[in-house]
Amino acid sequence: METVCPYCDRFMEVPDEIEGTRTLCEFCGQIFTADRVFVLFADQTNEMACREQAG
Secondary structure, three states: EEEEEOOOOOOOOOOOOHHHEEEEOOOOOOOOEEEOOOOOOOHHHHHHHHHHOOO
16 A cells, blocks of 8 residues: 655555554654545546536
8 A cells, every 4th residue: 555654755665464563664654644645646536626526
């Protein structure tokens, strides 16, 4: 899964098994809770906004 460090804002690929547990950022060394992140690209956000306006 992909997570992001809240201290240095770097994205990291981590094993799915550690979701919700505390982990060490490989870039800045801070400890944080590994939560799954979802990345939306501009074309996806525009499509979602159109759906919300239509619905």
